[in-house]
Amino acid sequence: MGWKRFVAGVGAGVAVTVLAKNQLEKRQEQLSPEKALKLVKQKSKSLGTVDGSWIHMITEDLEMDDLTFKVYRGGITCTDEHGQMSAYEFYVDAATGAVLQLKKHDD
Template sequence: MSWKKFAAGVGAGVAVTVLAKQQMDRSDLGLSAEKALKLVKKQASEMGTLEGSWVHMVTEKFETDNLVYNVYRGGVTLADEDGKIVAYDFNVDASTGTILSLEKQ
């Protein structure tokens, strides 16, 4: 085996290791804003017809019951059975996807 083939093998191994580490670091971040919004929309659709939605793309600190969470904040608008439009604000835990609050405005 020549040293060129050996060096190419080592280089490929290092490259794969770096790529795998980057992917694992990304997965540690938890949920994306889009996925958080999708979870809320699925849950909210049980309360009425979804008319609109929005979400902040960066996480914020949210404190409830003396616990601090990194959350995505956003809102949804729903039409109830009478056709009345109702707005809700939400906070979703960015790590787990748990809806921490859903408040009628």
């Protein structure tokens, strides 16, 4: 009778491990909002010095060219080499960190 309990325990352990691994992999498919914002700041260095930034913590769906992306939406404020401050809104792919859209706000 002891070996049946042992086999049942091992089976339950394997099942829990597989489920936990699947959940962890799903979580890792998406960047954290903080990581996505850091990537946008790095890719925006050509715009000037980043003075401020924000990002929504929840993903949204963005449709571009008949494709739908899970994205984070946010904004950055930059000062260029002439001291001119500009605000930008961006959409960054939550899976890859690619900046899909960066739009300058007109004053």
